[in-house]
Structure formats: structure tokens, C-alpha cells
Amino acid sequence: MVYKYIYVDDAQHELEQGMINALQADGDIKITFSGPRNWEDLIDFLKLELPQHSGIILDLRLDDIPYDGKNASYKGSTVAQELRNLTKENTLSDFPIILFSGTDNLEYYLDQTSKDLFDKIIDKTKIEGEDYINYSDFRDILRWLAKGYKYLSTVDRDDLLSVLSIDDITLLDTRFVESYNGIRNKPIHITAQFFLKEMLGRPSFLISEQILAARLGVNVSSLGWPKLLDHFSDCIYKGAFARGLNHWWMPKIIRFWKDNISTEVNIRNISASKRVDLLKDALNIHDLTAIEKSRRSKSDAFWTVCKVRKIAIDTIDGFVISGQDNKFPWQDIEYICIDEALRPSKGITISSLEIPRLKNLKSIIENNEQRERR
Numbered sequence: 001m002v003y004k005y006i007y008v009d010d011a012q013h014e015l016e017q018g019m020i021n022a023l024q025a026d027g028d029i030k031i032t033f034s035g036p037r038n039w040e041d042l043i044d045f046l047k048l049e050l051p052q053h054s055g056i057i058l059d060l061r062l063d064d065i066p067y068d069g070k071n072a073s074y075k076g077s078t079v080a081q082e083l084r085n086l087t088k089e090n091t092l093s094d095f096p097i098i099l100f101s102g103t104d105n106l107e108y109y110l111d112q113t114s115k116d117l118f119d120k121i122i123d124k125t126k127i128e129g130e131d132y133i134n135y136s137d138f139r140d141i142l143r144w145l146a147k148g149y150k151y152l153s154t155v156d157r158d159d160l161l162s163v164l165s166i167d168d169i170t171l172l173d174t175r176f177v178e179s180y181n182g183i184r185n186k187p188i189h190i191t192a193q194f195f196l197k198e199m200l201g202r203p204s205f206l207i208s209e210q211i212l213a214a215r216l217g218v219n220v221s222s223l224g225w226p227k228l229l230d231h232f233s234d235c236i237y238k239g240a241f242a243r244g245l246n247h248w249w250m251p252k253i254i255r256f257w258k259d260n261i262s263t264e265v266n267i268r269n270i271s272a273s274k275r276v277d278l279l280k281d282a283l284n285i286h287d288l289t290a291i292e293k294s295r296r297s298k299s300d301a302f303w304t305v306c307k308v309r310k311i312a313i314d315t316i317d318g319f320v321i322s323g324q325d326n327k328f329p330w331q332d333i334e335y336i337c338i339d340e341a342l343r344p345s346k347g348i349t350i351s352s353l354e355i356p357r358l359k360n361l362k363s364i365i366e367n368n369e370q371r372e373r374r
Contacts, residue, residue, distance in 0.1 A: 003146045004030045006049055007100075008042075008079065009059040010072065011035075019100075019124065022135040029139055036062045036072035043082060047092060054146035055096035056083070058118075060109060076101065077110060080117040087187050093153065094188035096145035100124055119145055119189075119196060140243075148195075148241035152188045155240070160184070164239035171251045173205060173330035195240050203304065203332040206237050206247040214302040214312035215253070216279065217272030217290050224287035231283055232256060272300045272312075293317075296338040306337035308346045313337050319358060320351040 005023075009016055020031045032049065036042065050056065058076035065071075076099060086092045097117060102124040115121065120141055126132040133141070155163050160172075160180055169177070176199070183190050203211055213220045218228060229245065235252040236245060257267050261282045267275060272290040280286050291312045293300040299314035306313055307321055318335025327333070341350055341358055342365075350358060 002028055002030055003143055004032065004053040005055050005057050005098075005142060006032045006034060006046065006053050007057040008034050008036070008062065008076070009100075010062045010065040019135075023139060023142070025135065026139055029142055031057075036074075037068075039072075039074060042079070046079075046083065047086065050083075050092055050095060053095070055098065055142070055149070057098045057100045060099060060101035075109070077114045077117060081114075084117055084187075084189060087189060094149060094192070096120070096142075096149055096192075097189075098122065098142070098145070116193065119192065144241065144243055149188060149192060151240050152191055157184050157188075157191060164237075165242070166239065166249075171205065171249055175328070176205070176330045179328065192241070198328055198331070200241055200247060202327075202334060204328075204330050205250050207250050207253075208247060208305075209245055210305045210310055210312075212248050212253065214291065214305050215250075215267065217275035217300075217302060218279070219289045219291050222288045224285040227285050228279065228283065228288060231260075231285075268301070268303065270301060272302055294337060294339065304332065304335055306340055307334050308336055308340045308344075308348055311337055319354045322349045322351045324351070 007020065016033075020033060023029055023031055032053065034042075034045065037045070046056070058079055060076040062074060062076055062079070063072045080097050080099075083092065083097065087094045096119045099118040099121045101121075122133065122138065122141075127138065128134045152163070157163060160177060161167060161169060164172075179198075180191075180194065183194055199206060207215070209220070212232075213225075216228070218225060222228075232248065232253065235248045235256060236242075237247040237249060254267070261267075261278050265274075265278065270278075272293075276288050276290040280288055291300070291302060293302075294311055294313070297313060297317040299316055301314045302312040303315055304313060304318065305311060306318070313335065315333070315335060317338060319338070319341040321334050321336060324333060336344075336348060336350065338361070340346075340348075341354075342362065
């Protein structure tokens with residue numbers, strides 16, 4: 001299958017052409033480039049071309065470089081808003097919109113409403129950089145979003161079980177079902193963003209492979225990790241916007257544990273090493289090693305991962321990240337580890353309620369260090 005995207009940018013120098021070539025490298029992605037133009041001409045062009053494309057990639061600043069001797073009077077977010085309006089009017093079928101921008105201080109130009117116009121925001125100045133996506137990842141994102149929108153356009157969205165590719169409604173928090181029912185008849189991009197941001201975008205009844213490893217207590221570098229995952233294959237999420245081994249049904253994990261590992265031992269209440277011992281004995285997989293706790297952690301009854309450093313932590317050793325007051329009830333609280341709280345590296349702040357605890361911890365550490373130096 002070929003995934004065709006329109007790419008609108010105000011420049012097509014060697015840098016932009018290099019980006020286009022990189023996105024087309026695998027042969028199944030085709031990019032149609034367009035510079036800015038008169039507003040009406042641009043919208044007419046997009047209305048004509050988008051039905052033959054999977055989606056659109058927009059730069060934010062379309063007014064930096066003149067076209068025909070003048071600068072555009074709009075930004076990428078303005079284009080995105082108009083396109084979303086056209087889908088609501090059924091002038092266009094829905095499609096993914098990606099912001100691909102190198103604009104400094106993006107937060108200044110985009111409020112939350114503007115961010116919600118985009119299915120993915122990618123910083124072109126960071127791509128291929130350390131701890132950021134590369135072009136192979138970007139190509140995967142383009143395919144994944146196109147497939148997800150296509151899936152939602154063909155499945156019966158009134159049937160949530162079909163949308164999520166499950167046959168058991170008890171896997172879902174009833175409050176999630178109620179929230180979905182409130183938007184299921186809205187345009188596809190609203191449903192898509194609900195899944196992308198509120199279900200897949202943070203841990204909930206669906207968890208990432210990293211959190212799965214933390215909750216099983218198993219080091220993913222263990223030789224037996226792939227064999228262990230095979231046993232949990234029925235727990236893989238396969239619904240809208242599924243990505244292979246990217247997400248797992250936590251209720252199914254708990255059910256598997258009770259049915260196949262232990263009916264007496266609650267996985268949440270035991271250490272990583274005990275979890276691994278039980279897994280080895282029950283499943284006859286002996287090349288598994290337990291995750292070791294970080295030097296400042298007290299517990300190895302891991303249940304999540306640090307949002308920044310991705311190391312396994314128990315919630316009692318984590319610090320709650322700020323900005324989660326309005327999270328949905330089916331979503332898990334997210335944490336950073338002690339070392340990240342002491343020396344933040346990504347600009348993530350902790351909840352104001354955690355500040356006294358952090359100050360107390362810093363004081364204890366400083367006192368201990370002073371005693372060691374004496």
C-alpha cells in the first residue's frame with residue numbers, strides 16, 4: 001500500500017528536499033509538496049488533492065518566505081482549523097494532520113486548542129537527534145495514522161467492541177464507555193484524537209511494553225522476554241490505532257496471572273524477583289531476570305516507569321507529575337523517579353503537593369552526604 005501525504009511548507013531548499021527524500025526512502029510513502037499561495041487557491045488545491053491522499057503535513061510558519069513577492073497571511077494552524085471545519089461540513093473526508101515545524105518556542109504560538117488540531121506534532125530541528133524520533137519512526141507514524149483513520153472510516157463506530165477489537169465489555173472502565181458514547185457520532189478526527197490522547201497517549205487499562213515489563217518485574221534484555229510475551233499474545237491491543245506490541249490490555253494481564261500464574265498471590269503486592277520466580281515456575285521459562293531497583297528506590301514492587309528516564313519504579317518511590325488534575329478517571333497517574341525529581345532534565349515539574357516531600361528528601365540526602373564526608 002502507498003501512503004500519500006501533502007506537505008505544505010514555505011520553503012523547499014535542500015533541507016526540505018532532504019526531509020522529503022528521507023520520508024520517501026522506503027518507497028511506500030509519497031510526498032506531494034506545496035508552498036503557500038493565495039488563501040483561496042490553497043484551500044481549493046487541498047480540497048481537490050486531499051481525497052487522493054492519506055493526510056497532510058504542515059509547517060507552522062508559512063509566512064516567513066515570500067511567494068510571488070508577498071508573504072502568506074496565515075499559519076499552518078489556520079490551515080488545519082479550516083481543514084477540520086471542512087470535514088465537519090462533510091466537504092472532505094477525515095484524515096490525519098501532522099505539524100512538522102522548526103519554530104522556536106512553539107508553546108508561544110500554539111495554545112491547547114491549536115494543538116488539538118494536530119494528530120502529531122514533530123519538531124523538525126530535533127529529528128534524528130538523541131532521545132527523539134528518527135525518519136524511520138516518522139515514516140511509521142505516517143503509516144500508523146493513515147491506517148488508523150482508514151480503520152475508523154470503515155468500522156461501525158456505534159459498536160465500541162468492534163472499534164477496539166474485543167469481545168468483552170468488562171475490560172473497559174464504564175466511565176470510558178460513557179465518554180466514548182458522547183463523541184462516537186462526531187467527526188472521525190474527534191474520535192481519533194480521543195483514542196490517541198486519552199486512551200493510548202497515557203497509561204490506563206492499556207499499558208505500554210515498558211510498563212508491562214515493570215509490572216511483571218522482568219528485565220526486557222532477558223533472553224526469555226520474547227518467549228514470555230508469546231504467552232501474553234492474547235493480551236495485545238488490536239483495535240483502532242494498534243501498533244503491534246505497542247499496547248497491552250492490563251485487565252487481560254491480571255486475568256492471565258490469576259488463571260495461569262497464581263490465584264493466591266496478588267502481582268501488585270510482591271517484589272520483582274518473586275514475580276519472576278512465579279513466572280519461571282508456571283510457564284517453564286527459566287532465562288528471565290528480574291529488574292533491579294535504582295539506588296534511591298526503596299521498593300522493587302514495580303508498577304510504572306519514570307516518565308522521563310523510563311526506569312521501572314513503584315509508585316511509592318515516584319513523584320507525581322504536575323498538570324494531571326483534569327485527567328480522566330480511567331487514566332493512571334504518571335510519575336518521575338527520585339533522581340529525575342532531584343535533577344530534572346526535560347522540564348517536567350512535579351505536583352505542588354509533592355514539593356514539601358521533595359524538599360525533605362533533599363535535606364535527608366544532604367545530611368547523609370555531609371556525614372559521609374566527615
